[in-house]
Amino acid sequence: MPDHVRTADGRRLRIEIAGDPRGRPVFLLHGMPGSRVGPRPRSLFLYQRGARLISYDRPGYGGSDRRPGRRVADVAEDVARVADALGLDRFAVAGRSGGAPHALACAALMPDRVTRAAAMVGLAPRDARGLNWFAGMAPSNVTEFRTAVSDPERFAAHIIPRSARIRDDPARLLEELRADLTADDRLIVSDNTVRSMLLRNYREALGTSPYGWIDDALALTGPWGFDPASIKVPVLLWHGQEDVFSPASHSAWLAERIPHVTAVLEPSAAHFAALRALPRVLEWLLSG
Secondary structure (H helix, E strand, O other): OOOEEEOOOOOEEEEEEEEOOOOEEEEEEOOOOOOOOOOOOOHHHHHHOOEEEEEEOOOOOOOOOOOOOOOHHHHHHHHHHHHHHOOOOOEEEEEEHHHHHHHHHHHHHOOOOEEEEEEEOOOOOOOOOOOOOOOOOOHHHHHHHHHHHHOHHHHHHHHHHHHHHHHHOOHHHHHHHHHHOOHHHHHHHHOHHHHHHHHHHHHHHOOOOOHHHHHHHHHHHOOOOOOHHHOOOOEEEEEEOOOOOOOHHHHHHHHOOOOOEEEEEEOOOOOOHHHHHHHHHHHHHHOO
């Protein structure tokens, strides 16, 4: 199997495949910052479910070349290119956190190829009518997203040295987030297996460039390039009520607009509980 594919414009996309090589394909789109080696169910689980899990580094992360000025909608071209390279006509798509809007983009823009899509602890569009976008969001996230909107150059100047520090010591990111984690989230990220996956994920994500993180934030807070209401395929929205990184009101807004939606709200869960829910979400994706 190849470890990378080339896009039509010559960019390199680094890919990773896990599970049953003959299984039903599911793309797993990582968070922000994140990479193709982000947290996932164990290989035995994937084999038992007949799942072929495909991940790749979004442009600017890990082993993928940057695509300056990318929008959320642009993910559809890259996923289609990876699918073509692997000989896949139809597939499901899941995205967690910063990957969730990208999963919705695939569902909206490739209705003939995407069977089902799941968006976990994701955001709504920045221009979502009637939504107080920052309500319930941790102050640190509010500051960073506001800066990304109002002064992208200043935002980049902040992320570049922060990215370098986290690359050298990935545990720094978890420590930075610690004050905003619920007791349940702290328990999840303190699990040795989960923590190891997260640290490897952050190191890989930022190992070559900070621009995946920068471009993700600019894409998420800019025009997405598609309307979630146009999605025709079945969608699962999963969110934890206690999430302060991506408030649950964002999923509620999306649930009111996406036609064929199943919305799951876990009352005592927060952001990292999506890792615990991922096996159930994959089973839903594979049941279609």
